[in-house]
Amino acid sequence: MCGIVGFIxxxxxxxxxxxxxxxxxxxxxxxWGMALKEKDKLKIIKETGKIGSVDERKILSGAQIAIGHTRxxxxxxxxSANAHPHTDxxxxxxxVHNGIINNYQTIKEALLKKGHYFSSETDTEVIPHLVxxxxxxxxxFLEAAKKALKELDGNYAVCIISQNENQILAAANGCPLxxxxxxxxxxxxxxxxxxxxxxxxxxxxxxxxxxxxxxEIQIFNLKTDKLTKINFxxxxxxKKDEGLGSFKHFLFKEINEQPAILAKIAQMETKEIxxxxxxxxxxxxTFMVACGTAYHAGLVGEYFFAQNAKMHLNLSLAxxxxxxxxxxxxxxxxxxxxxxxxxxxxxxxxxSAKTKSVKVLSILNSPHSTxxxxxxxxxxxxxxxxxxxxxxxxxxxxxxxxxxxxxAINSDLVKARKILESASAAIAKSxxxxxxxxxxxxxxxxxxxxxxxxxxxxxxxxxALEAALKIKEVSYIHxxxxxxxxxxxxxxxxIEEGVPxxxxxxxxxxxxxxxxxxxxxxxxGGYIIGIAPxxxxxxxxxxxxxxxxxxxxxxxxxxxxxxxxxxALEKGLDPDKPRNLAKSVTVKYPILHRVGVRKx
Ligand code: AGP
Numbered sequence: 062m063c064g065i066v067g068f069i070x071x072x073x074x075x076x077x078x079x080x081x082x083x084x085x086x087x088x089x090x091x092x093w094g095m096a097l098k099e100k101d102k103l104k105i106i107k108e109t110g111k112i113g114s115v116d117e118r119k120i121l122s123g124a125q126i127a128i129g130h131t132r133x134x135x136x137x138x139x140x141s142a143n144a145h146p147h148t149d150x151x152x153x154x155x156x157v158h159n160g161i162i163n164n165y166q167t168i169k170e171a172l173l174k175k176g177h178y179f180s181s182e183t184d185t186e187v188i189p190h191l192v193x194x195x196x197x198x199x200x201x202f203l204e205a206a207k208k209a210l211k212e213l214d215g216n217y218a219v220c221i222i223s224q225n226e227n228q229i230l231a232a233a234n235g236c237p238l239x240x241x242x243x244x245x246x247x248x249x250x251x252x253x254x255x256x257x258x259x260x261x262x263x264x265x266x267x268x269x270x271x272x273x274x275x276x277e278i279q280i281f282n283l284k285t286d287k288l289t290k291i292n293f294x295x296x297x298x299x300k301k302d303e304g305l306g307s308f309k310h311f312l313f314k315e316i317n318e319q320p321a322i323l324a325k326i327a328q329m330e331t332k333e334i335x336x337x338x339x340x341x342x343x344x345x346x347t348f349m350v351a352c353g354t355a356y357h358a359g360l361v362g363e364y365f366f367a368q369n370a371k372m373h374l375n376l377s378l379a380x381x382x383x384x385x386x387x388x389x390x391x392x393x394x395x396x397x398x399x400x401x402x403x404x405x406x407x408x409x410x411x412x413s414a415k416t417k418s419v420k421v422l423s424i425l426n427s428p429h430s431t432x433x434x435x436x437x438x439x440x441x442x443x444x445x446x447x448x449x450x451x452x453x454x455x456x457x458x459x460x461x462x463x464x465x466x467x468x469a470i471n472s473d474l475v476k477a478r479k480i481l482e483s484a485s486a487a488i489a490k491s492x493x494x495x496x497x498x499x500x501x502x503x504x505x506x507x508x509x510x511x512x513x514x515x516x517x518x519x520x521x522x523x524x525a526l527e528a529a530l531k532i533k534e535v536s537y538i539h540x541x542x543x544x545x546x547x548x549x550x551x552x553x554x555x556i557e558e559g560v561p562x563x564x565x566x567x568x569x570x571x572x573x574x575x576x577x578x579x580x581x582x583x584x585x586g587g588y589i590i591g592i593a594p595x596x597x598x599x600x601x602x603x604x605x606x607x608x609x610x611x612x613x614x615x616x617x618x619x620x621x622x623x624x625x626x627x628x629a630l631e632k633g634l635d636p637d638k639p640r641n642l643a644k645s646v647t648v649k650y651p652i653l654h655r656v657g658v659r660k661x
Pocket of ligand 1: 352353354355398399400401402403404407450451452453530531534643644645646
């Protein structure tokens with residue numbers, strides 16, 4: 062996933078372009094770049110690495126039209142040549158792009174035969190050359206761009222500028238693009254976050270639409286080539302990302318926001334919860350789709366519905382959903398869980414379900430997202446923008462909402478709310494300075510381990526999976542979570558002297574068995590790190606949590622989030638932007654890439 066920005070107006074462009082790229086850096090940070098329309102040329106600046114602390118005063122340009130890009134590499138290595146913007150042969154047209162062009166090799170071959178030459182390995186670079194080719198055939202900039210975009214197979218959000226035009230073109234197809242305006246300027250961004258505090262009105266560009274912006278804006282439907290009605294909406298009070306505040310990293314800030322978020326969810330509107338619980342109760346089968354951490358939340362949800370509502374919800378990894386969509390009927394409900402609402406696999410699952418008239422309920426963190434727009438019913442958690450790549454507050458918020466839904470099935474909301482209120486207080490307690498220091502010390506002790514295991518049973522099987530994901534994605538330690546009952550079915554072969562193993566022990570029916578799993582690991586030299594309401598002699602390290610069996614995953618994951626944070630710091634890694642990752646996986650690889658791609 063990448064982040065793109067664009068600006069056209071009476072002010073200088075560079076302030077918004079730089080600020081916007083910094084706001085969108087969470088979408089990808091392998092490289093960054095911008096194109097600024099100077100009087101007689103396009104000034105192109107591009108560098109590998111994070112835009113980080115680039116100072117706009119160093120960008121010597123009075124340009125009032127510009128585009129920018131922060132990259133998560135899909136096609137082509139992380140080099141400045143592959144950084145966006147990309148231009149045509151003459152350097153007169155510049156393009157920034159988020160998405161994947163499946164047929165770029167075919168297009169590139171045809172353009173090479175026409176004498177075009179390329180300077181990157183990216184799929185994106187075919188766009189400016191296509192526009193150049195159609196300009197040469199006598200089309201206007203707008204018509205040349207329309208024709209070029211219609212040739213693309215795949216998804217995209219693009220901004221296109223030309224040194225010979227005082228306009229900016231923006232188009233979207235399967236990737237988000239939002240346009241904002243104030244009195245004198247237009248602003249374009251992949252995410253509304255870059256527009257907050259900047260614009261008074263916004264419009265989300267619909268799929269298959271192209272905006273032409275000069276002094277005014279007009280939007281074309283690329284299929285019909287007709288102008289579409291433009292309805293700017295007031296920039297509602299979107300959850301402001303208040304920046305870091307007193308924290309050094311978004312990850313630790315967002316971990317610490319969880320008590321307040323849980324308290325808010327405990328007060329969620331009864332009508333919304335009961336109405337949506339009824340949707341689940343009355344559906345002829347409910348399927349859930351999600352990826353990564355959201356999938357782990359969904360897995361906790363499966364246990365919640367089994368325990369609290371005696372219902373079986375069918376959870377599937379969104380990427381594996383095609384195998385199961387045959388079971389969908391127009392009486393089925395699809396529950397999509399996603400922090401960003403832009404995860405390609407989730408969107409694909411939802412779109413395929415909608416072709417069968419399936420009702421879509423989503424639990425998400427970003428109401429303005431594509432998933433939000435595709436959903437029939439949306440439950441927005443009050444977690445607010447989550448900037449760190451690691452999903453923490455979104456996870457516990459999703460789990461809390463699923464808990465309320467599962468308890469509402471049998472009209473048991475009053476008690477459920479009280480449990481979440483206790484969970485809020487319990488999280489605050491587990492984030493005490495004393496506990497934080499204890500976890501920091503543990504991170505120092507285990508930071509050099511190559512492997513780490515996590516086991517749990519019942520509700521804490523998903524907790525083990527989520528703990529392992531948190532640790533591996535930010536510390537790069539190979540961490541594996543699995544059900545305690547699976548230990549002797551293979552993984553026990555990997556237990557060696559001193560290998561740390563996280564063991565989640567609740568005061569529940571699984572307690573004795575998970576403790577005996579811990580014994581089996583200990584007997585083979587494993588270093589047992591117990592996360593439990595009380596200490597046990599088997600533990601080599603003990604991380605205390607409050608005793609709330611009904612929602613133990615919410616409490617048990619907190620010390621794991623903190624452990625992951627300190628492991629990253631201990632290893633000198635960026636806790637907010639781990640290598641190779643992006644905040645939301647908005648692209649899928651086309652089949653072509655699975656069979657290898659010819660090197661140009
Ligand atoms: C979580 O820490 C990961 N960054 C990742 O697994 C994430 O949960 C996953 O990509 C799903 O994202 P979504 O919730 O925005 O759909």
